[in-house]
Amino acid sequence: MATQVCPCGYHGDSKQECLCSVFKVQKYLSRVSGPLLDRIDIHVEVPRLKFTEMNNETPAESSAAVKERVNQARAIQQQRFQKEKNIYCNAHMQPKHLRKYCQLTVESQELLKNAINKLNLSARAYDRILKVARTISDLENQPQIQSNHIAEALQYRSLDKNLFA
Numbered sequence: 001m002a003t004q005v006c007p008c009g010y011h012g013d014s015k016q017e018c019l020c021s022v023f024k025v026q027k028y029l030s031r032v033s034g035p036l037l038d039r040i041d042i043h044v045e046v047p048r049l050k051f052t053e054m055n056n057e058t059p060a061e062s063s064a065a066v067k068e069r070v071n072q073a074r075a076i077q078q079q080r081f082q083k084e085k086n087i088y089c090n091a092h093m094q095p096k097h098l099r100k101y102c103q104l105t106v107e108s109q110e111l112l113k114n115a116i117n118k119l120n121l122s123a124r125a126y127d128r129i130l131k132v133a134r135t136i137s138d139l140e141n142q143p144q145i146q147s148n149h150i151a152e153a154l155q156y157r158s159l160d161k162n163l164f165a
């Protein structure tokens, strides 16, 4: 799914100023309901690219290398859930699995707790963040979810954040 975040479409744009009032932006965004956002794993903002970024000749990571990493993460997940019924990847986890497979260090727990309070996130958003953090750690082949994985997963909840308030 894709959406603008304000009626004029320039909110957060580096070149063109958004002239929408805070009230207008909030009203516009409130049409996307919280429960709907809660069901989407990852929200990201996609800002306009600068010409130098489009013209960037630094080679990107190859698709083959990315595929290899994804396959490894999928293999880790298959291994993790081999004794569970009808679960093959992190996205399928239910709350009881989150408690079992997404245990956090004290540091990560503290980070997540603060973010939840500060950003006023729902219980559903909390579950999504844990699952995404689990996947990020799998992609790095790390058995334990680290606080930087939680921090990264939090960044993928941009529409939950009160940044438009």
Ligand SMILES: [Zn+2]
Residues within 6 Å of the ligand: 006, 007, 008, 009, 010, 011, 018, 019, 020
């Ligand atoms: Zn605007």
